[in-house]
Amino acid sequence: MHPAEISGISEFKDQEVLLKGWVYNIRSSGKIIFLQLRDGTGVIQCIIEKSTVGDELFEEAKTLTQESSLEIAGGVREDSRAPGGFELSVAALKIIQVADDYPITPKEHGSTFLMDNRHLWLRSSRQNAILRVRASLVRYIRDFFDNRGFILCDTPVFTPNACEGTTTLFETDYFGDKAYLTQSGQLYNEATAAAFRKVYCFGPTFRAEKSKTRRHLIEFWMVEPEVAFADLDDIMKLAEDFIVDIVGRTLEDHRDLLVDLLQRDIRPLENVQSPFPRVSYMEAAAILKKKGIDFQTGGDFGGNDETVLATDYDRPFFVHRFPSAIKAFYMQPDPEDASLSLSVDLLAPEGYGEIIGGGQRAHDLDLLKKRVGEHGLPEKAFDWYFDLRRYGTFPHSGFGLGVERALAWICGINHVRETIPFPRLINRLSP
Numbered sequence: 001m002h003p004a005e006i007s008g009i010s011e012f013k014d015q016e017v018l019l020k021g022w023v024y025n026i027r028s029s030g031k032i033i034f035l036q037l038r039d040g041t042g043v044i045q046c047i048i049e050k051s052t053v054g055d056e057l058f059e060e061a062k063t064l065t066q067e068s069s070l071e072i073a074g075g076v077r078e079d080s081r082a083p084g085g086f087e088l089s090v091a092a093l094k095i096i097q098v099a100d101d102y103p104i105t106p107k108e109h110g111s112t113f114l115m116d117n118r119h120l121w122l123r124s125s126r127q128n129a130i131l132r133v134r135a136s137l138v139r140y141i142r143d144f145f146d147n148r149g150f151i152l153c154d155t156p157v158f159t160p161n162a163c164e165g166t167t168t169l170f171e172t173d174y175f176g177d178k179a180y181l182t183q184s185g186q187l188y189n190e191a192t193a194a195a196f197r198k199v200y201c202f203g204p205t206f207r208a209e210k211s212k213t214r215r216h217l218i219e220f221w222m223v224e225p226e227v228a229f230a231d232l233d234d235i236m237k238l239a240e241d242f243i244v245d246i247v248g249r250t251l252e253d254h255r256d257l258l259v260d261l262l263q264r265d266i267r268p269l270e271n272v273q274s275p276f277p278r279v280s281y282m283e284a285a286a287i288l289k290k291k292g293i294d295f296q297t298g299g300d301f302g303g304n305d306e307t308v309l310a311t312d313y314d315r316p317f318f319v320h321r322f323p324s325a326i327k328a329f330y331m332q333p334d335p336e337d338a339s340l341s342l343s344v345d346l347l348a349p350e351g352y353g354e355i356i357g358g359g360q361r362a363h364d365l366d367l368l369k370k371r372v373g374e375h376g377l378p379e380k381a382f383d384w385y386f387d388l389r390r391y392g393t394f395p396h397s398g399f400g401l402g403v404e405r406a407l408a409w410i411c412g413i414n415h416v417r418e419t420i421p422f423p424r425l426i427n428r429l430s431p
Contacts (some may be wrong), residue, residue, distance in 0.1 A: 358399025
């Protein structure tokens with residue numbers, strides 16, 4: 001008898017195995033019980049025949065309910081009609097617990113109910129598939145940068161100053177001083193880039209945005225590379241290579257999850273190939289006006305604006321050189337027009353909007369001090385940041401990718417709340 005996991009059940013064809021898991025579904029047909037067992041790695045159909053297990057064990061099996069936990073032993077046989085292509089002929093079973101009535105049933109449930117029961121909803125095949133793709137996506141991201149010689153340098157969650165502006169900060173007491181939950185690791189990345197040339201950080205970030213859109217989370221994970229001596233064009237090329245790589249690997253490894261479980265039309269993902277179109281902010285503003293959108297040049301794009309722009313493209317595309325006034329204080333001005341910044345957003349097609357934001361950083365000390373003052377930020381809190389310009393300043397660039405937005409696009413999910421195990425939204429702090 002071989003202890004086994006369902007994901008590797010094909011290795012045990014025509015052998016006896018022991019599985020441990022939970023009842024995913026169960027139905028009875030006379031003297032046969034059809035039980036779907038899930039063990040966290042997959043689902044397999046188990047056939048319990050009265051003539052094989054005996055009256056007592058058969059009656060005991062009939063007491064099982066959805067999500068009851070058990071150990072089950074039997075022979076593995078190939079069957080093309082069964083989920084996964086194999087099923088188990090049960091010889092014996094041991095009940096660990098008969099579960100109470102499970103609140104999530106095959107009937108339709110509203111999103112509020114499902115989110116209230118997120119700790120249980122994670123067990124469903126759809127949520128399982130999404131989070132499996134997420135786990136792989138995190139690995140692809142790390143592999144991409146690790147294989148290109150980037151050094152992972154973790155950045156702090158508690159910070160003394162703002163990075164993206166003061167309006168979306170979570171403030172907390174830090175032993176009598178004010179501290180904030182990080183909005184980005186970028187400022188610290190600039191310090192480590194001076195030490196290691198090519199770096200990235202990868203961790204949770206927090207934005208106190210009072211937004212209820214399907215694209216926003218209060219707590220999300222972001223990967224942020226920073227490269228010394230890189231300009232705007234360099235960082236766009238890096239972002240393009242990055243997206244082509246992680247989307248390609250997802251298609252290679254998880255085509256079955258995307259198509260079969262998530263019902264994702266993968267044709268748009270297959271279009272994610274170089275080169276990506278590059279559109280200036282001014283060109284994008286003109287496109288919106290030509291399409292009849294009431295867009296005020298000089299303002300930032302809203303979700304609808306991004307969706308309209310994306311209708312012209314079959315793959316991600318860059319919008320670069322946004323007005324300096326709507327970008328963070330650290331953006332390098334465009335040398336050809338100081339009212340513009342050497343900034344860039346990468347917009348995903350199909351209405352998913354911005355998945356990457358970044359650009360070239362201001363490396364002149366006097367300019368940086370002036371921008372900090374213009375943004376009403378406390379100069380003292382940035383003194384360490386100014387040191388990076390005092391001691392060996394250098395041109396450098398970077399970007400940030402939000403894992404949840406990227407995952408929502410890749411999986412074809414309507415709302416980012418399904419892309420993280422326990423989402424934090426403006427109106428949700430539990431479970």
